[in-house]
Amino acid sequence: MNKKIVDKLNVHLADWNILYTKLHHYHWYVTGPHFPTLHAxxxxxxxxxxxxxxxxAERILAVGGKPISSLKQYLDQTLLTEAGKESTDxxxxxxxxxxxxxxxxxxKKTSEEADEAGDSVTADFLNGHVEKLQKQIWMLTATAKGLPVKA
Ligand SMILES: [Fe+2]
Incomplete structure (x- = not known):
């Protein structure tokens, strides 16, 4: 078990947990003509x-680490911020x-570090998530361009 990599994986775990809550906030509070699309x-x-x-979390366990598992730990370790003043779609x-x-x-960075540390399986695992995120970024960017420009 590479502690440095596991610590980084836990930061990513914290980020995913913040996103999980933040995306619920947007799901509930989005308004406007694009509501049906964006709510879904x-x-x-x-x-x-x-x-x-x-x-x-299960990958962290599989490599002998301990995934953090409390909301306080997620808030302490995340690199993201919770939903704030965003009000428009x-x-x-x-x-x-x-x-x-x-x-x-x-x-992507952690994947490269895992590779360098000889853990190509964790590197591949992380790249799988990067690939899915890149696809979502493309789709969300295409969606954003279809929205009216802010006044
Ligand atoms: Fe719902």
Whole structure:
């Protein structure tokens, strides 16, 4: 077990948990003419976060680490922020795109470090999540461009 890698995996686990809650917030509070699309999209994304965080926690266990598991630990360790003042659909989409970019870049970096540490299986696992995030970033960006420009 590589402690440095496990510590990083736990930060990613914290981020996924913050996203899980944040995406629920957007799912509940989004308003406007795009409501049906975005309400459904944010639901799809919190389910994506739920799957990702469970897979990641179980990967940490599989390599002999201990996944953090309390909301306090998630808030202490996350690199993201909770939902804030975003109120329009555009602001919510922008926030999700930015968070996904941040998480994707972080996972990619940890993947490279796992590879260097000789753990190519964890590296591949993380790249799987990066691939899914990149696809979502593309789709969300395409959705955001279809929204009216802010006044
Ligand atoms: Fe719902």
């Amino acid at each position: 999209k944010f639901e799809e994304l919190y389910e994506f976060a739920a799957d990702a965080l469970d897979e990641l 555009e602001e919510m989409l922008e926030a999700v795109i930015e968070d996904f970019r941040k998480v994707s870049e972080g996972l």
